[in-house]
Amino acid sequence: MTKSVAILGASGYTGAELVRIIAGHPDMEIAALSADRKAGMAMADVFPHLRHLDLPELQTMDAIDFSGIDLAFAALPHGLMHAFAKSMPDHLKVVDLSADFRLRDADAYKAWYGLDHTAMDLQPDVAFGLPEFYRDDIADARITANTGCYVATTLLPLIPLLRAGVIAPQGIVVDAKSGVSGAGRAPNEATLFSEVNEGFKAYGVGAHRHMGELDQELSLAAGRPVTVSFTPHLVPMTRGMQATIYAAGDANAVHDTLVAAHQDAAFVDVLPMGEVPQVQHVRGSNRCRIGVIKDRVKDRVIVISVLDNLMKGASGQAVQNANLMLGLDERAGLMMAPMFP
Ligand SMILES: NC(=O)c1ccc[n+]([C@@H]2O[C@H](COP(=O)([O-])OP(=O)(O)OC[C@H]3O[C@@H](n4cnc5c(N)ncnc54)[C@H](OP(=O)(O)O)[C@@H]3O)[C@@H](O)[C@H]2O)c1
Structure with missing residues (x-):
């Protein structure tokens, strides 16, 4: 069955790359896209290279109804996901492209990002999002922290x-x-x-x-x-x-x-x-x-x-993780050949 996904931060580079990948994904459809400054705009106006796609309008994260959405990709700056993860609906899975859940230690997070980790109760169940080494953890996870590029x-x-x-x-x-x-x-x-x-x-x-x-x-x-x-x-x-x-x-x-x-x-x-x-x-x-x-x-x-960096370093890897979390073929939507020259 086709899985419904949201992309938070769709007006950024990794968000646009997620849209590009999912447009060719056999088992995912995009139900919602979010932006901050660009909320209210059409994706085609923010990224004209995606004009041919039929995409939802960009809206703020708060305005998204997650009830029918299986998984959200969060392509946001660090510092936003702890609060989101603590209040998100139980059925929702998240692949977080930011650094908010990558470090297992609150002191390390504070030392490198200058912020308090405010969702340490969730951290032990977060999978480190490098499928080549953490495949089973990712398949069972509700939140996966995509690694840095x-x-x-x-x-x-x-x-x-x-x-x-x-x-x-x-x-x-x-x-x-x-x-x-x-x-x-x-x-x-x-x-x-x-x-x-x-x-x-x-x-x-x-x-x-x-x-x-x-x-x-x-x-x-x-x-x-x-x-x-x-x-x-x-x-x-x-x-x-x-x-x-x-x-x-x-x-x-x-x-x-x-x-x-x-x-x-x-x-x-x-x-x-x-x-x-x-x-x-x-x-x-x-x-x-x-x-x-x-x-x-x-x-x-x-x-x-x-x-x-935008593919295996970010959005490609995020889709690979999402495929595992949603019980899909790990390779689905990702077998495109490199572009050269
Ligand atoms: N770029 C890479 O190669 C790469 C690789 C690995 C990981 N990452 C990580 O992936 C995340 C996204 O990176 P990116 O390069 O795509 O960043 P980006 O191009 O700057 O995009 C950031 C996105 O987040 C939205 N946003 C910014 N502040 C927000 C707020 N306060 N509330 C809600 N939405 C907000 C922006 O909306 P507006 O456009 O409307 O302002 C935009 O859609 C970052 O955490 C980054 O470290 C990036």
Whole structure:
């Protein structure tokens, strides 16, 4: 039976990407769309590329009647979902794309986001939304916290390697790059064309918010505290994300471990040994591609992971999680090929 979904924050980039995916989904239909400043507008006026679709008008979240809706995607800024989750109807499931439920510890949430976690009673039952490692939890969950985009890019290779013990948990370096859509659509001086074009900059150096999630999940995978060096960069492209990871370990063992870990994963491709993945080869798809290269430094390995931040880094992954939560085929609506060039 077709599942009815709402998209909260449909006038943002990840919201629009959810609409694009669900428009081609065989088992979902869009019942409601929300916005804040753009409430009352037609989706076609906010996103003319979606003009051909028959979509509900944007309305405020408060105005949505959730009674006939099976699942809501929440593509909102962090800080809004604790209150929503505490008052939402019992039948409703939620995939939250924000950071509000990603951290299992209230102090960590406060430290990284500067806010009190006001729904800690719900937190233990929230699934961490990386299906490749938490599939069963997600299938049973009422709320799933989609991972951060840098986090998905980094964890898809690193969790299997730490679990298997084929890389040393100390001294891991994650050098990451993001396209500008990662910052969302709300106006922001730092993402103006003239600030980004023909440039390249590191940001959040030594203190990016995704470090909290990385610490949490990498430590769980290793069974001991793990802290990685992580530096994100903003690059002048619209979509795309890459993590270039340096670690101590044998490259062949690393490659074998990743091939085995992801052999049944519909959306993770481990390339043949020595091949280098590119962001252009995953754009518009829900795929993560991983390459393993032997470093010239003895006993070190370079692992490169790429995905589309709006797809496997956000909305594609959200639909993958929703498919599991709704008892649908995990791949439904997500098998589109990448766009190239
Ligand atoms: N962009 C990415 O690549 C990416 C990747 C992974 C995770 N995420 C996370 O996904 C969430 C959405 O990101 P985005 O890039 O889509 O952001 P965005 O483009 O800035 O869109 C934000 C959406 O939230 C709505 N909104 C803003 N403030 C609101 C409020 N106080 N009450 C109700 N609605 C409000 C906006 O409505 P108006 O347009 O009407 O103001 C818009 O629809 C964020 O938590 C982000 O961290 C983003």
